[in-house]
Amino acid sequence: MQKLIIILACLLSQFQLQAQGYQITIQLKQYKGGQVYLAHHMGKNKYMSDSALLNEEGIAVIKGPQALPGGIYMILLPGKQRYFELLLDNKQQQFSIIADTSDLIKKTIFKNSPENDLFLGYNKFLTNEISPISIQLQAKQATARTAADSAELRTLETSLRKKLQDYRNDVVAKHPQSLLSSMFKALKEPEIPTNPNPEDSTFAYRYYKAHYWDNVDLGDDRLVYTPILEDKLHKYFTQLVPPHPDSVNIECDQLIAQTRKNKEVFKYVVWWLTYNYETSQYMGMDAVFVHLVEKYYVAGDAFWLNDEQLNKVISRAYSIAPNLIGQQAPPLEVKDSSLKPVSLYTTKAKYTVLVFWDPTCGHCKIEVPRLDSAYKASWKSKGVAMIGFKTEGTKEEWQNFIKQYKLNGWIHAWDPDAQSNFRRLYDVYSTPVVYLLDEKKKIVAKRLGVEQLNEFIDKMEARGGTAQK
Template sequence: MHKLMIILAFVCSAIQLQAQNGYKITVQMKQYKGGIMYLAQYMGKKTYMADSAMLNEQGVAVLQGKEALPGGIYLVVFPGKTRYFEMLLDSKQENFSVSADTSDLINKLVYKNSPENELFVEYNKFLSKDVGTLNKEVQALMAKHTTADTASARKVQAELGKKLQAYRNDVISKNPQSLLSSIFKMMKDPEVPPRPADADSTFEYRYFRNHYWDNTNLSDGRLARTPVLEDKLSRFFTQLVPLDPDSINVAADELIEKTRKDKENFKFVVWWLTSTYETSPYMGMDAVFVHLVEKYYVAGDAYWLNDEQLNKVISRAYSIAPNLIGQQAPPLEVKDSAMKPVSLYTTKGKFTVLVFWDPTCGHCKIEVPKLDSAYNASWKNKGVTMIGFKTEGTKEQWAQFIHDNHLNGWIHAWDPDAQSNYRRLYDVYSTPIVYLLDEKKKIVAKRLGVEQLNEIIERFDNKGKTAKQ
């Protein structure tokens, strides 16, 4: 299932989940005398349409519904969709108004009968005036590029951080149940105490990681509809969790378990992790995607998907599962260009580079000769066996490309009888796809370019030489 399909399925479900009370929001846009204004909602850092209304000649529109909108941060978008301002929606939606002046969307934004948004406006004014002034001071000092000015800039930055946190703490203490307070708590980092005498040098890291989620109320489903939760997730899994599937799986399961009390946060965290690791740019992270699907989707926890959507997600995971890094490569019993049997597991080699390619594919025409050059220049002497597997194109096109590019020394294979099921077993839905296998045909790496592949072969070859010494 493509990532976009997972996103759409998730969002459609999210928009359908609504509270019990109605909403009525009157919006005035002073510089407009008509047009359509829009109300959009955040889901993580993405935004989706929630409502719309026509502005009258006085620039007034009324957004109204029989059921309240889910709590979170929303965007009020001007006609033309070029400008917007953010607004908080929580329990009090029955009848409030907002007046916006496009000449100043911070200082001239006025709410009536919405205490939550009055807090939000004051905070944005504080950011614009007080924080903005200190930021300009920091930038001016940093621009001078002197040691003294850099030290002064750091002092101003520290002052800025304290001032910002003091403001947020004041809002939290006076309005503990507000959405803004819940957001501010989530944004607060844990305060690391002095290192104990018997602690090692990793104390600060371990304490910060172990207490990273302490201030986040994962039972508050409103947080899923803010970009702040996604930022916090991204920071945790990119900066605090080691970049290996096993560590990520453990951290993901622990965090998901903490969201079980709230369906919205559970749904968002599971969805975010699934979509993030489905298309991670880092090799081997597809193992996280498979783990999540097996534990939460196959188990029936993905309640926001219908049967068709769920089956597509599970099918995608099952197509990846046989070719994860560290797994034994699926067997291939096929034919060579002379129609003689070829078996992957009887093919000898310290390493095997298995290339699924198409002689009519433009990218293959560039990458396959590069692979051959690396093979002849270095890999051949390191015990590498090259297996090229034709996926598309005619036999004549295949033979011509092999001849023209002098792909000598390769084992050239194909599946004329369509018996090997290689597309599913090796997840071959585009070309070229490259796998690196070790001597026992265990998958060492996959989907890499020539340079990255060369680095891995060099590293493993050097390890082998060191071990023998």
């Protein structure tokens, strides 16, 4: 019976802690009114969480019935022009702050918040000890002229890094469960050992990449609400992972597998990767977006989306899937301006530039003549066939444009019967959209400008008409 009472007491205490939610009492000495705001990080972005009015004594209470996610938060002062940061742990979310706006670092006091005592101590350390050395270092960098100056700079930089890392290591050793320690560990760079094989020039890169995530606790959801995890993701996938869809897909899956132990970290990492590869400016990276959607969204792992949102993401991926780099171009059985049949696959050419355009589109009025100039100047002699496909506008507007800009030598096509489904098959949601196909009508490039297309065709010519693998 005693054991049952203890279990019930634990459950009750947990319920009471959750029921307490969060309560942050703020006193601003220089204010006698106005509104203060509580905001939080989500990666590099910042979002409002709550707000409260200051009374005549400069006191405000920001509170809510449910605990907030742990992470780096900010108190924005009235007018939102100034702010100071604080840490919010997942458990201890009832505390008070007395802030003197004449010096928000040296004169701010936290009560009942050990996490923020650590954070405030770190900020004072940065202000009092690191900042003066940094200023000295910058001054020497501006005046360095000799080898001796450079040597002195390196010594000073090494000393600065060591001083900072020693402080962080001390916090981690003494307070291993704190959010500040989790942040410090995630910020620590892998230390590359001596290369056992001097002839291996890739050792440092391979070691660094292999140990990049060693100190990042992917089970700590508090890191989601800091800029640190996003910075780590960005650096890893832009500087360390080869920019090829197959390589990126493998790396995405391996990292996501490590986040399965924490649903919030899993959600953030899957979302970040999906968003960044859907919006990537690098050609071909949309294949990563399709891979992620098929593996995690179609499979039902995107628990944070409702049915409507999920269907939009899946629909977007399915609109891209047929026109990925390396795929065979979808068939186009349409008609020319005389209503005679036009077929993509019966158009024989070493290369085919397929242009979806609209004679009423302002951007098309600039780009289509430029494409024609490049075709007549060099592409035609290299075996390029131009197929222009009208997406909007009347037949008269289309034909007048062709005549005005003398688009001779092109195959001009349209779909008056609306049978080709070209928008979905070629992901045409704006114009112009340009595809480059090889002799077998495989997609080798897409959505490129004239200069990029010119370079791409030249490179293919140098390789005998094949795309780089």
